[in-house]
Amino acid sequence: MFGCWGATEVTVVSHFLKWINTARVSERAAAASALAQAYVGKNLPFEDRCAAEAALTLLLEDPSAKVRMAIAEALSMSRHAPPQILAALASDQPDIASLVLARSPLFTDDDLIDRVASSVGTVQRIVAGRPYVSMAVSAAIAELGEAEACVALLANSGADIATLSFRRVAERFGHVAAVREALVVDPRLPSDCRHMLLVKVGEVLRQSPLVAASIGPVRAERVMRDACVKASLTLIDGIRFDEHAALVEHLRLRGDLTSAFIVRVVAHGKIDFFGSVLVGLTKQHRKRVTALLAGGRDIALAALFRAAGLPASIDGVVLCALKVWREVASGKRIAGAQEVSWLMLNELGDRPADTNLTALLKSIHLEALRGNAREHALAIAAA
Template sequence: MQVVQHFLKWAETARVSERAGAAAALARVYLDRELPFEDRYAAEAALTSLLDDPSPKVRVALSEALSMSRHAPVQVVAALAADQPDVAGPILARSPVLSETDLIDRIADGRHKTQCLIAQRPQLTMGVSAAIAELGDPDACIALVENKSAEIAAISFRRMIERHSDEPRLREALICDARLPSDCRHLILTQLGETLRDAPLVKALVGAVRAEKLTHEACLRASLTLIATMEPAEHQALVEHLRIRGELTTGFIVRLVAHGKIDFFGNVLIALTGQARERVGGLLANGREVAIAALLHKAGLSKPVQKTIIRALAVWREVAQGERVAGAQEVSWLMLEAIGATPAQAGPEPDAAELAALLRSIHIEALRENARLQAQALVAA
């Protein structure tokens, strides 16, 4: 007790460097937890009094000394966390004394450095991550995404995209994050396409209508690539995301089937028809044409589309069983053939003309892609 009294009197006239060193030493003594109760009580009072020291160097020394301990005085830690950024930094970055509520309150203060420090804390809870996603500036959100130990809910990923969609560094960090849900990944791809479409240079070069078409096609191809890299467990969430956005179009469905994304197509049918997963899966794997046609009709697909899908499914079944080798190039051609739209045929019915044009474009894209891959193989050889 007397030592603490002497310290407080001495601190009134000591130099800043001396007070900072003494503050750190006093904090270490307090955390040692071997002081008698009265001495410990007095030490805590002295530590609290140091919060009023006019020099931030003293408070920084106190903050660093207390930042790692679970036994630091709560009132001192709380005050240091609300101090200026240089003082608050060590506490915000690592103090185990701060509760989830404390951290959220500090995030709500809106200080850039404070938000970034909290976003970098190890083992961030989902609640704190949600606060950063909702209130944090772009740099804080980037720090959160780069914090691989943070728990981040799907809705928090979405909020970061919605709030900072124009920040390329955040988009890049999100795309590289394996935790990013598939629907959020698709949303970023769509936003990138829209940014490209609206770019003045693109409009000047190809025109607004052409830019819209090119962007739409690019987004469709990106969606197919995304589906190919996804875990099957994520299919349902992405289907629901596409359904809400109105993107489960006939054209998208035809592309899915032409490219052999049959598992994902099954989830689309479940969403559109309300049929049980087991029934849809069974029909796609082994169902007869009549039963499949009835399912496709329930999904709102026209008869010409039904014909092409049924033809494609038959081919993909043979591929799955090892009876045939085929890809999008061969399947899209056979889908064209199913509606009489190949050069050797009479041509499609009027109600299938638009479908035929879509299938031709898919076929040409597949031809180009196969040619590109072949050229790369020749160069590599």
Template sequence: MIIRHFLKWIDGACVAQRCAAASALAHAYLQSDLSSDDRRATEAALTLLLEDTSPKVRAALSESLSLSRDAPLSLVTALAGEQVEISGFMLARSPLLSDMDMIDRVAMGDEAAQRLIAMRPQVSLVLSAAIAEVASPTACVDLLRNSTAQIAPMSLRRMAERLGAEPSVREALLRHENLPADSRHMLAVRIGEALAGMQIVTATMGKGRAERVARDTCIKVSLDIADRSAPQDHAALVEHLRERGDLTTALIIRTVAYGKIDFFGAILVALSDQPRSRVGAILTDGRDNALAALFRSAGLADATHRPLITALHAWRQVVKGKLVAGPWEISRKMLSTDSRFSPANGDLEALLRSIHLDAARENARDYAVAMLAA
């Protein structure tokens, strides 16, 4: 009876009255102890409100029903398909919407809807994958900043591939602790390439020097990423570097000079096709001839063998506590071997000297910082 009177009354009510009535009716449905007949009648009245000519009324209904698990599913899905001013309440927080419901909305390309979905309290791996694949850059940033969202490594990679040129997305990806090492490197390279290509940089430094600085920086960034990556991620990073052509002799020499032996092992596994256990055993305890054979199977130039072996012996002593040394001391030992690259591979002595000078500058900088902190 009450619902019948409500339906007669609402036709003549103004928008504000209809909005208040929609909210009151929704709360009665969700919170009152209604008989089955009254519940059915109330649901029918709520359904009729979906046809109200004013979007404000439908928005009031959406807001009132959006947080409840007891809301009629037919109303929830209908309201979720509306324009974002109405659907936003449902998209942002309804617990009744399925991943498929929201994936459909993401695929429609409405940025406002995508952003609301990306910021939901619960975002599944499947939904994150859909956002990573088709959503706007802004929605992807919202997803990356959502601490409760579940995002698979492959989705992070996809965002890096698709939107890595967008500064906001790139920054959010680099801040994400689960970004795979290979994607982190790709983004770092893009930053370096962008800087090297800036007109003001090339005008100041010259194109050749800018490109050389970018390459050197890329090598240092690669080592930093490897250092911060879990050992199980090294293989993917090595493969990424190899595909890009960045797995250079300069990178390998610097890797060993700086004591990144686990990463060096991953490089040798990839280049030599030797089992990880065998490579690890040779690097840990292998004699010089075994090390040289391993390097040769990995395609490393003979001229690099002696400096690499010298560095490995020194790092073994450091691990055993018999030597106190860092990259500056180790690179000096490597430089003292006085080996040379073949002409095709460049000048080994110049490379080792460059690494040694970099380490010296880092030592001086660290010492200055320590003095300031004292």
């Protein structure tokens, strides 16, 4: 009786409303689905559409979730569905609400943001997985969503995510392994967020009871700090040149642009990034900084270092390293961090001992020795 709706819908709907009180659940669900499909088919006269809409509205009160699910399935992808019915279905139990929220094109950004703000868990995750998620909705999920919703958002190639939203997710859930993994594999992730995740991992390890019991809190702090510095150097190699400025600013705000870090950067030959550091700290034009690093005299470079706030105590070793890397760049010399750090150590010579700088350069040199030896051993094993 209710599988097809013809030209007498008002009469049919009238019979339908009397019939539903005695019909079985499966019959009510089938009839509700047929009525909803007829409604969105756009072939009903105005009077019949009003009657069908009234019947669908009444069916929202059906005690069986199967009936409401049938309506949701029929209306969820239509632009002609009654908005008040969709709104009610979106507030229904999770499996029904999720179906509508995942599909319906009628929900505006404001509607979706309200759902994110007033819901938890499954509903947030469904919104995050919609075929298209605007930057505004992504921002709401990044700010208010639970961890699983943020994972779903990051996995959604149809989500438009702002740089600031990436940062908020990293700040809020960088300590959660699933979120961290989703962030790291996302090619859109800004470089400063990648560094933030490195720090989060270090903090998780430092706070681990096992680590604290094994090596003590003081040593755990030092190990974490050293590991983050080394990871930061590796990170520099993996980011685009146009991301240098953002990473420099992030490191500056965190207080990580220390003289020790800069000595490491130069010793490892990351001169382009060193140039970005100097540009960020001095606000001088990049062309001038690049020209000075490529061939500037020591006096001019020392003045540049003072403008950047670098201590004079590191001038000698930094200038020594720059000269070696210039020769490497011009093809006049073959050298790596191992040779450069040794020459930097020799540059200290008989000057009054700076024990911290000496210890730092020895550490860099020993790390380079170990790294080269490991690569050599692996090459032998692979031969």
